[in-house]
Amino acid sequence: EVQLVESGGGLVQPGGSLRLSCAASGFTFSSYWMSWVRQAPGKGLEWVANIKQDGSEKYYVDSVKGRFTISRDNAKNSLYLQMNSLRAEDTAVYYCARGGWATHDYWGQGTLVTVSS
Amino acid sequence: SSELTQDPAVSVALGQTVRITCQGDSLRSYYASWYQQKPGQAPVLVIYGKNNRPSGIPDRFSGSSSGNTASLTITGAQAEDEADYYCNSRDSSGNHLSVVFGGGTKLTVL
Numbered sequence: 001e002v003q004l005v006e007s008g009g010g011l012v013q014p015g016g017s018l019r020l021s022c023a024a025s026g027f028t029f030s031s032y033w034m035s036w037v038r039q040a041p042g043k044g045l046e047w048v049a050n051i052k053q054d055g056s057e058k059y060y061v062d063s064v065k066g067r068f069t070i071s072r073d074n075a076k077n078s079l080y081l082q083m084n085s086l087r088a089e090d091t092a093v094y095y096c097a098r099g100g101w102a103t104h105d106y107w108g109q110g111t112l113v114t115v116s117s
Numbered sequence: 118s119s120e121l122t123q124d125p126a127v128s129v130a131l132g133q134t135v136r137i138t139c140q141g142d143s144l145r146s147y148y149a150s151w152y153q154q155k156p157g158q159a160p161v162l163v164i165y166g167k168n169n170r171p172s173g174i175p176d177r178f179s180g181s182s183s184g185n186t187a188s189l190t191i192t193g194a195q196a197e198d199e200a201d202y203y204c205n206s207r208d209s210s211g212n213h214l215s216v217v218f219g220g221g222t223k224l225t226v227l
Contacts, residue, residue, distance in 0.1 A: 035216070037160075045152070045160065045203050047216035059214050095159060101207040101216055102150045105171060107159040 002026040002106045004096045009111030016086050016115070022079040022096030022108060030054075030074040033100025036081045038092035039110075046092075049081065050100040063089075086115045119143040119208045121219035128225040129194045137189045137222045139204030147207040149187035151180060154201045154221075163202075164189055191224075199226045 008020040020036070035050040049060045049070040058070050069082040079096055093112050097104035121141040129135035139149055148167060152160035162171050164180035177192045187206075191198055204219040 037218075044201075044221040045154075045205070045218045047205070047218060050216065061215060102147060102205050103162065103165040104150070104152075104160075104205075105162050105165070107161070109159055 002098065004098065004106055004108035006094065006096050006108045006111040009094065009113045011114045011116065012086055013117050014087060014115055017082070017084045018086065018113060020081040020083065020094055020096075020111060020113070024077045024079065024096075024098075027098070027106075029072075029077040032098050034072060034079045035097045035100055035104060036070060036079075037095045037097050037104065037107075038090075038113075039095070040089075040092040043092075048094070051079070052100065083113070086113075088115050091115045119210045119217055121149075121204055121206065121217050123202075123204060123219040123222045125220070126223045126225065128227055129191070130227050131196060132193055134190065134192045135194055135224065137191075137202050137224065139187045139189075139219045140185055141206070141217070141219070142185055142210065143206045143208040143217060144182060144185050144187050146209065148182060149180070149204045149206045151178075151187075151189045152203045152205070153198075154203065155199075160203065194224075194226050196226050199224055 003025045005023045036048040051070045067085045071080045093110040095110045096108040098106040119142045151164040154160040168180045201221045203221045208217045
C-alpha cells in the first residue's frame, strides 16, 4: 500500500524557517518524480515544487523561488521541503504527492504550516 | 505562467449528469488531470491523461478535452460525489516548466 506521511509543520514567525519531511512507503520511491502542493485555509490547491527521480531537476512556483528548496533522499525514501524567509501568505496545508507534473496519483494527509507573529 | 479557469460552483440533481469544465492555454498542449477533495481530506486523483481512471474510481467519472477546454463528466451523480473538484496540467509557458491548478469547482448534489 502506497503511503506518504508528512511531518514538520507548525507555527513559525514571519522570516523564519521550517523543514518539511515526507516519508514514503509501499512503492519504489526512487522511480518517481515527487511534488509538494499546498492549500491555504479555505482556498484552492497550489503546486509548490517538484523534483526528478535522481534529484537532478527541480522546479518551483515563482512565489517561492529563492526561498524554498526541494530535495530527496532515495536511500531513506524521503522527500523534503526547506522553507526559508517564510511569509504570512505561505500559511497552508502542505501535501506531499507522488508524480511531478499533472498526474499526482497519491497524496499524503498534509502538514499545516502557520506563519504568524 | 498560464492559468486554469473553473466555475466556482455547480449543482446537479441526484442521478443526473454533470459536466465540470476547465479552461486554459496549457490545455492546448497538455492533458488535464482531475482531483476530488472532500472537506478535511487530501485530494484524490479521479481522471488523468486522455481519459484514464485510477483503480477504484467509479466508471461514472470520465474526462474529455477539446481545444483549450478540459471537462470532467459525472454520469449519474451520487450523493458521495459532492466535493470540490480541481483540474491541473503541466505548463510550459515562457519556457518555464511548472504545474498549474484550476481554482476548483464546488459540486453540490441536490
